[in-house]
Amino acid sequence: MTTAETCTHALSRPASWLARAETWLDDRGKGAWIAAMVLGFIVFWPIGLALLAYMIWSKRMFGKSCSRHNPMTRHAFGAMKPSGNTAFDAYKADTLQRLEEEQEQFETFLQRLRAARDKAEFDQFMDDRAKEARRAPREDAQGE
Template sequence: MSTIAAWPARAETWLDRQGKPAWIIAMVLGFIVFWPIGLALLGYMIWSNRMSCSRTSTRLTRHAPSGNSAFDAYKADTLRRLEEEQEQFDSFLQRLRDARDKAEFDQFMAERRETNA
């Protein structure tokens, strides 16, 4: 493959390593330079599911089985455990947000009672 034909794949790999903010910056710069470039990047980002809000890593799940059943079982167990820990952590964060919201609401109601009394 020639160098000219390989640069899109290298650019995609580099942007993937940098993360979602790099893709967004590239898209914005594409719109600034020449709007069809930005539009094409936006379409590609949506089509390739790079704009999804999913927390599960597609990089870990899209790899094919290794051929070693013991390793594949270990990998599946580790990924399952990590997903459970992520769910527990998300639940913990939601409880913290709920407690903070309740405390703020209680403070609002107490201040409102004081001004009405």
């Protein structure tokens, strides 16, 4: 192992340890976070204070639940894993592909709609500008 690899490996180890600790606490819910914060205050008060700040910053303190326990997120990931029934999995894959194609078509439609609206607004601006340009010489001629 080179020196650079050793340094990056040593630097990534605490981050992975912290990530595992965060995941472990998230899996156990808000009570585990509060217990960890209280223990942090008992052991060494800056640790408890740091945990409290992190809980407030990451919205774990006042949110309804921890981020990993969001039912919508869990449901979305469940849609991607196979069910074990090949016929259903084929149907699901076809339906998801069809929905993706419909979404692309709709986004293309919205782009065309925006382009048409922008063109109409620009044409209106140019027409107004041309009318102003035609009107200005007449007013100058009448004023003299």
